[in-house]
Amino acid sequence: MQMKSMEFTVGLFVVAGLLALAMLALKVGNIHVLGAGQTYAVTADFNNIGSLKSKAPVTVAGVRVGEVAAITVDPITYRAVVTLDILKKYRFPRDSSASIVTAGLLGEQYVSLSPGGSRHDLKNGGKIRITQSAIVLEQIISQLLYSKAGHS
Amino acid sequence: MSAITRVTAGIQHLGRRVIDGTSRLGRATLFLARLVPGLGAVLLRARLIVQQLYMTGVLTLVIILVSGAFVGMILALEGYNTLVKYDAQSSLGLLVALSLTRELGPVLTALLFAGRAGSALTAEIGLMKATEQLAGMEMMAVDPLVRVVAPRFWAGWIAVPLLAMIFTAVGILGAYVVAVGALGLDGGVFWSQMQSGVSVTNDVMGGLIKSAVFGFVISWIAVFEGYDAKPTSEGVSRATTRTVVSSSLAILGLDFIMTAFMLRGL
Amino acid sequence: MDTTIKSEPLVAVRGVSFFRDGRPIFRDLHLTVAPGSVTAIMGGSGAGKTTLLSLIGGRLEPHTGEVQVAGEVVGSLPRKALFALRKRMGMLFQSSALLTDLDVYENVAFPMREHTRLPEALIHHLVLMKLELVGLRGARGLYPAELSGGMARRVALARAIALDPMMVMYDEPFTGLDPISMGVIVKLIRDLNDALGMTSIIVTHDVSEACTIADYIYLLGDGHVIAEGTPAEMQKTNSPEVRQFMAGLPDGPVAFHYPANEYMADIRAEVGS
Numbered sequence: 001m002q003m004k005s006m007e008f009t010v011g012l013f014v015v016a017g018l019l020a021l022a023m024l025a026l027k028v029g030n031i032h033v034l035g036a037g038q039t040y041a042v043t044a045d046f047n048n049i050g051s052l053k054s055k056a057p058v059t060v061a062g063v064r065v066g067e068v069a070a071i072t073v074d075p076i077t078y079r080a081v082v083t084l085d086i087l088k089k090y091r092f093p094r095d096s097s098a099s100i101v102t103a104g105l106l107g108e109q110y111v112s113l114s115p116g117g118s119r120h121d122l123k124n125g126g127k128i129r130i131t132q133s134a135i136v137l138e139q140i141i142s143q144l145l146y147s148k149a150g151h152s
Numbered sequence: 153m154s155a156i157t158r159v160t161a162g163i164q165h166l167g168r169r170v171i172d173g174t175s176r177l178g179r180a181t182l183f184l185a186r187l188v189p190g191l192g193a194v195l196l197r198a199r200l201i202v203q204q205l206y207m208t209g210v211l212t213l214v215i216i217l218v219s220g221a222f223v224g225m226i227l228a229l230e231g232y233n234t235l236v237k238y239d240a241q242s243s244l245g246l247l248v249a250l251s252l253t254r255e256l257g258p259v260l261t262a263l264l265f266a267g268r269a270g271s272a273l274t275a276e277i278g279l280m281k282a283t284e285q286l287a288g289m290e291m292m293a294v295d296p297l298v299r300v301v302a303p304r305f306w307a308g309w310i311a312v313p314l315l316a317m318i319f320t321a322v323g324i325l326g327a328y329v330v331a332v333g334a335l336g337l338d339g340g341v342f343w344s345q346m347q348s349g350v351s352v353t354n355d356v357m358g359g360l361i362k363s364a365v366f367g368f369v370i371s372w373i374a375v376f377e378g379y380d381a382k383p384t385s386e387g388v389s390r391a392t393t394r395t396v397v398s399s400s401l402a403i404l405g406l407d408f409i410m411t412a413f414m415l416r417g418l
Numbered sequence: 419m420d421t422t423i424k425s426e427p428l429v430a431v432r433g434v435s436f437f438r439d440g441r442p443i444f445r446d447l448h449l450t451v452a453p454g455s456v457t458a459i460m461g462g463s464g465a466g467k468t469t470l471l472s473l474i475g476g477r478l479e480p481h482t483g484e485v486q487v488a489g490e491v492v493g494s495l496p497r498k499a500l501f502a503l504r505k506r507m508g509m510l511f512q513s514s515a516l517l518t519d520l521d522v523y524e525n526v527a528f529p530m531r532e533h534t535r536l537p538e539a540l541i542h543h544l545v546l547m548k549l550e551l552v553g554l555r556g557a558r559g560l561y562p563a564e565l566s567g568g569m570a571r572r573v574a575l576a577r578a579i580a581l582d583p584m585m586v587m588y589d590e591p592f593t594g595l596d597p598i599s600m601g602v603i604v605k606l607i608r609d610l611n612d613a614l615g616m617t618s619i620i621v622t623h624d625v626s627e628a629c630t631i632a633d634y635i636y637l638l639g640d641g642h643v644i645a646e647g648t649p650a651e652m653q654k655t656n657s658p659e660v661r662q663f664m665a666g667l668p669d670g671p672v673a674f675h676y677p678a679n680e681y682m683a684d685i686r687a688e689v690g691s
Binding site: 003006007009010013014016017018019020021023024025027028029055056057064067103108110 | 199202203205206209210213240242243246249253313314315317318320321322324343344345346347348349350351352355356359360
């Protein structure tokens with residue numbers, strides 16, 4: 001009987017460990033966020049993506065609707081091509097715009113969508129034409145300094 | 153003259169330490185090689201491993217739960233104080249989760265395990281040797297490597313990754329309680345930032361791999377030191393100390409090496 | 419009984435030498451143990467008595483010569499065959515060597531569980547039978563830490579005979595026991611030997627107990643057998659070594675002093691340095 005209660009405790013222990021792993025994978029990590037087949041992909045070209053990384057959130061009005069799937073460089077235009085996976089339940093007009101913004105001063109960068117007014121929606125493989133690149137802090141600072149220097 | 157002799161003695165001492173250390177490492181490796189067949193054989197007797205999982209894993213659980221919760225809560229407080237200066241407190245969840253999954257969870261769990269369970273393993277095996285229990289088993293045609301050492305080795309190896317996952321999960325929950333309950337952060341932001349920044353394949357799995365390596369090394373050191381101990385009370389107590397010291401050093405050294413490899417591999 | 423003693427020996431030690439840290443423990447040691455007998459191996463502390471048991475049990479290998487048990491050369495046996503042979507040998511350690519995390523019942527059941535696939539009910543019968551033989555059936559639920567030295571040794575004895583071995587080796591079975599426990603062990607060794615048809619090898623330095631139960635005595639000294647015979651022969655001998663040991667005289671052929679330089683020379687050397 002003693003052995004049985006010990007076996008039971010050990011079983012609980014192993015289950016607790018596996019549950020913790022499951023929590024880390026599902027709740028802390030991002031395995032569940034976008035299941036395959038529940039999203040459609042659109043691309044957007046940016047002049048500069050700053051420090052945007054894949055898996056970064058895609059939001060509308062602060063609500064998460066998808067994530068960055070891939071970031072590549074167009075070999076001809078040398079612009080950054082960002083692929084966004086967006087949940088199928090959200091539809092956006094074709095003339096929506098995308099901008100890269102920062103959470104807080106030094107926080108993570110993410111993609112924010114602003115819906116347009118077109119009657120046609122973006123489809124899988126579609127392209128967002130109006131984009132605003134990331135604001136790079138160093139550029140702003142140097143602009144500020146040079147303009148100051150120019151004035152004096 | 154005395155200065156020269158002192159330097160000579162110092163160098164001689166250093167040389168002896170190096171030779172001692174190297175020969176210990178060699179003996180530990182030979183011991184592991186002898187243990188391998190036993191590791192296979194004992195799998196047929198899962199009950200022995202379950203028993204040891206109780207002794208090593210379950211009995212270490214309390215200290216892991218308490219430490220994990222506190223480490224998470226401290227991380228939340230400290231992290232918040234720094235992040236809030238840059239208006240980046242929304243990244244607090246991410247900061248805590250990355251610190252715990254990649255480093256603190258595996259490393260602190262391993263250090264606590266070495267102190268709590270590793271030392272007990274060494275002392276137990278050493279005492280069995282000192283009281284002729286191992287010799288008695290051999291004379292009863294029972295291989296102590298299979299009956300005594302192998303189940304303890306397996307149990308330690310299995311327990312550490314499980315404990316590390318529990319430590320990390322509890323730590324994140326502790327940080328959540330402090331961040332949302334005491335510091336007034338938004339719960340949704342806490343989790344969503346975390347999810348956007350924590351990679352399952354790199355961070356969670358990386359931590360799991362680290363803790364599995366730590367579990368292997370601690371168990372190996374603990375059973376070797378116990379089996380190799382001088383069969384006296386002094387010998388056993390020395391072996392116990394050596395287990396804690398060597399495993400702690402091994403954990404930190406290996407952590408550095410693995411982190412370097414994992415970051416480069418990304 | 420004479421006929422059994424004359425038959426093929428169960429244990430034969432032939433020309434064995436054994437060194438530890440370069441120091442000779444045995445040099446050209448010869449002795450035999452007849453099946454069915456109680457053989458006592460005696461000698462002073464440090465005469466290598468326990469080492470001899472380790473050689474017979476195959477835990478150590480002789481550097482020269484060979485040890486035969488039941489016709490097999492122990493030192494060169496592969497592990498599997500050695501373990502098979504050990505199942506037929508019991509050994510009683512001086513420290514009893516009971517497994518501290520198991521109770522008395524499980525300690526006696528241990529060899530059966532490890533080596534047989536007997537049903538639980540049969541193991542139960544066998545364990546109680548062995549414990550009854552040593553008079554400790556009532557102590558089956560106690561843990562080794564709760565036993566007195568004499569009781570622990572009796573449990574260890576029950577465990578040593580758990581698999582009905584052909585022979586049992588006793589390492590200093592009389593040391594550290596009160597007179598009653600000692601009497602119990604002496605009686606048990608003789609009774610079990612005769613009742614179960616075993617062979618017993620007793621390593622001891624207790625002269626009177628050995629003389630009480632042994633059929634044959636070997637006296638070890640200086641790495642080899644210095645005298646052998648039945649207890650009666652040993653008592654009567656004129657050899658000064660044997661007389662010193664049997665009567666427990668402080669000085670004699672085995673000197674009181676550890677070999678040293680001349681006393682006064684040693685003192686002067688100390689002062690001079």
